[in-house]
Amino acid sequence: QEELVKLTAKREKEEFAARIKREKEARARLAAQKKAKADILEKERGEAAAAAATSRNRHLDEEANANAKMRKELWTRMEHEKASAKRMQGKWEGAAPRQLPTDPYAKWRGSEEEEENDDEEGTEENEGKEVE
Numbered sequence: 001q002e003e004l005v006k007l008t009a010k011r012e013k014e015e016f017a018a019r020i021k022r023e024k025e026a027r028a029r030l031a032a033q034k035k036a037k038a039d040i041l042e043k044e045r046g047e048a049a050a051a052a053a054t055s056r057n058r059h060l061d062e063e064a065n066a067n068a069k070m071r072k073e074l075w076t077r078m079e080h081e082k083a084s085a086k087r088m089q090g091k092w093e094g095a096a097p098r099q100l101p102t103d104p105y106a107k108w109r110g111s112e113e114e115e116e117n118d119d120e121e122g123t124e125e126n127e128g129k130e131v132e
Contacts, residue, residue, distance in 0.1 A: 103109075
């Protein structure tokens with residue numbers, strides 16, 4: 001009997017030790033799996049952050065290039081407009097002054113160009129009075 005009790009106690013003790021060992025190994029496996037998952041997630045987050053930063057930098061570079069191109073184009077247009085305005089001003093300054101049409105019969109009627117201008121101004125004033 002005593003031996004049977006001792007053997008039973010010994011077997012129970014060995015089974016208990018084996019169960020504890022299995023549970024400890026299971027906890028270690030679970031911890032290793034959690035750590036592996038955490039490492040994978042951290043790696044994926046890092047890759048996603050790097051991809052986002054690369055995309056953001058590429059977008060910023062494209063925007064900066066587009067802005068530089070637009071500024072260059074606007075500057076070129078402004079320079080062309082300035083040059084065009086300068087050419088037009090040169091044409092206007094170089095052109096003969098505008099002359100009023102001359103009246104070939106002014107001397108025949110006994111009037112001169114100055115009187116003719118006064119008459120035109122008078123008619124404009126008269127036209128203004130007619131409108132009122």
